[in-house]
Amino acid sequence: MTETSQASVSRNGDIMKLTVVGAGTILPARGLSTSCHALEIAGRPVVFDMGPGALARLALAGLDYRDIRTIFISHLHPDHTLDLVTLLQALEATPGWSRTETLTIVGCRGLKTFIAELLAIFRDALPQSYALEVIELEVGRHEIAGLTVEACLTGHTTNSLAFRVETQDRVFVYSGDAADMDAMIDIARQADILLCECSFEKGYPTTDHFTSDVVGRIAEAAGVRHLIVTHTYPATDHDRIRADLGAHYAGLVTIAVDGTVVKC
């Protein structure tokens, strides 16, 4: 029995299934594609970020783009957003099918203008048969599309957000791109899963991303049950990252690559 399946039988209620659709950054690398993560809640995928190629990789992961009801966008960098318009076009171009269900896209400040400008360029992607709801999330707690969601600023860009999603008995936190350690410790408190960016190894000079020692300290201070590391740059050494994390955090660690699946 794996550690993750032990976790799944230790408590009652819904099981969260996370598929790391893209575990990388803007830089091309085998197995580390641009950001996209799908969390299946009650059998439906909730998507966190949609970098270029995400639509195709969702299919490779066995997830149907037509089943997506809610998408969270952490910030507006292209490695987190470019396949939004590809998805909207696909929803208009599927033979023999038309969407009627509302699609909700939730994210950072500036998201409404961003999507409006995309649709002004790619006019064939404009929704015809369904409602597109775009929500710019304020910092704090909200009820969104049937989910309890908390957001905080992460210090990567002026508007970048992390998301905490709470179901009846599970807590999932996604950092997006992030640099504010204290904010991440707070939003990740007692999370069942912390899906956290870890762009670089300990010692790499950066002011707008986390390094592996910082991520380990966050996971330990927040008391998370399972730390999943994503958004690693191609040159990072995953063995070194694991060692750096382990120097601070004694819990369960998964270093994600494209296609990693975790249940909790």
Ligand SMILES: [Zn+2]
């Ligand atoms: Zn990024």
Ligand SMILES: [Zn+2]
């Ligand atoms: Zn970014």
